[in-house]
Amino acid sequence: MTALFDFDERYKGGARAFLVSVNFSQNDDSGSLEELKMLAISSGAEIVGILTCTRSSPDPKYFIGSGKAAELKSQVEFWDGETVIFNHELSPSQERNLEGLLGCRVITRTALILDIFADRARTREGKLQVELAQLGYLETRLVRGWTHLERQRGGFGLRGGPGETQLEYDRRLLKERVNTLRRELAVVEKQRDQGGRARSRRGLPVVSLVGYTNSGKSTLFNTLTNADVYAADQLFATLDPTLRTVTLPRTGKTVFADTVGFIRELPHNLVAAFKATLREARESDLALMVIDSGDEDMKEKIASVEEVMEDIGAGSVPVLKVYNKIDRIPGISPHVEHDSSGMPCAVSISGKEKLGIDLLLQAISERLGRDRVCLELCLPPDAGALRQRLFEMGAIDSESYDDIGCDHLRITHSLTELARLSARFGGDLERFVTVPAGFRFHKESWED
Known part of the structure; x- marks a missing residue:
């Protein structure tokens, strides 16, 4: 059942694509159609035709109406189209009706974007997120015709009720996969959070x-x-x-x-x-x-x-x-x-x-x-703890030592964070500032 989660079965880049865009308002929708063209080209599709029309509301059966659907069918057959891409969201029934009429794949703008994302994701987190989004989109369109695989009877004997249908089985597999992805993403996100906290510190x-x-x-x-x-x-x-x-x-x-x-x-x-x-x-x-x-x-x-x-x-x-x-x-x-x-x-x-x-x-x-200062410090040899903390904060730009062992540092950092650090060390940081001369942390600069 792994094919259930293979989104590439629905659309393959490089297909001969026919684009459909419907304008439901009086405003010019050319920008949205141009963007759909760029999305299709980015996925590797070959655009062989475009159908545009204006409607007041979507048609319940074919979205674009039976007349336009018939016109689209003749155009797709003439240009040998393999995929029809709608610039709108279709209901699962509209998608099935159009596929039955046109005899080719029908996908939406969202499915096209998901396909591009799946192709471009490189990191593990990106791949997990794309698959999770794909499954969320697929869940509403999970309709199978494999009725011959359904268990018509359950339990013992001939009086058992209906067993698990193929659709129920697919939904159960999808739910299990979604839960697995969420657990894996939680681990990856925790690692990313740790990196973010380290930068914050x-x-x-x-x-x-x-x-x-x-x-x-x-x-x-x-x-x-x-x-x-x-x-x-x-x-x-x-x-x-x-x-x-x-x-x-x-x-x-x-x-x-x-x-x-x-x-x-x-x-x-x-x-x-x-x-x-x-x-x-x-x-x-x-x-x-x-x-x-x-x-x-x-x-x-x-x-x-x-x-x-x-x-x-x-x-x-x-x-x-x-x-x-x-x-x-x-x-x-x-x-x-x-x-x-x-x-x-x-x-x-x-x-x-x-x-x-x-x-x-x-x-x-x-x-x-606005909240950053550049200071020069002169730390005595016994101020090792303060020096170490400045290194941990990534505040030190340069460092040198004089003949008597004093550590001369040039630091750049947030004024707020430096003021808090100085308070923790009893104001020592202030005493060691040499440039600018007479620099002082003010209480209002570090109070929350």
Whole structure:
């Protein structure tokens, strides 16, 4: 019964696909259809035709109505289509009716996204989350025609009641697999939580890159961190989060996190399944919202990203907007925009051409540097416990010793955390500060 959970049986990348999109409002739906095309291409499908229509409400039997369904059937047969992809959610009965009429596979936008996610997931956590989302989607469509395998009688003799049907058996297997996946995910999430707590103890600020898929997040991440994350001009080129540490001028060691790209009307079961993966965005100190500055639907996509941020519990995270790909727009040069308080709120750059990266790093440092200080300390030989704690926090930028054994440290860290540390050591940290001279921690700077 392992084939029950093989989602690739329903759709295989590379198939000859026919796209269907229905407009239920007076608004232009071309952006959503264009996105469906990009999703299909990203999955490897060959688009052989597109059917669009306008309706006031879905048809109960075929979703698009019997007339349009007949037209779709003739078009699919003419172009030898292997799969029909709807830009909408279909009920299980609508899906079965369409498959019976068209004689080919019928999948929805959600199933297509799940297929792409399954193909791109690389880490164990990502694969587990994708399979869990797939099974949640499959559960509502679990209808089998294997009635010949059902136990028609149960118990002893001929008077026993009906036994377990094939559908019941499939549902039981699915439920068992879902429970197994959840247990395995709990272990993986616990390990990720431990890593997050370790970074928190060290006081390292976290900057997450979020944004609409294909906005250039991974390319910018590679530029900022000198990483080699896969980047391509396609939707969901990368799925699993990647973390790298970068030393910034004012904030010291900073963790940068590249996350999965967002998309409009992201299926809720995907949002639920990937909450653990997206915790980097939810728990970051600053979110870089990467935006394709040349996209005609830029405002709508910004709204979609903000909506997903709310869904995953990251709505309160401070945001610095990064208008990417300015190299594609004539007459625009790298620049920084400031809010009413004088803090950077938006930066225009090109991650691919490395234009304005210095401005972006400066803006990040300013946004994170509100609560960070750079100090020079002179610790006597008997202050080993304090030195060890500073190392554990990741606060030490450089270290040297003089002729009498004193330890000269240059540290960069959160003012709040350093004030708390100084209080634990009876104010010793304050006494050892040499630069800036006369530095003092104020009570209000560390009180909760």
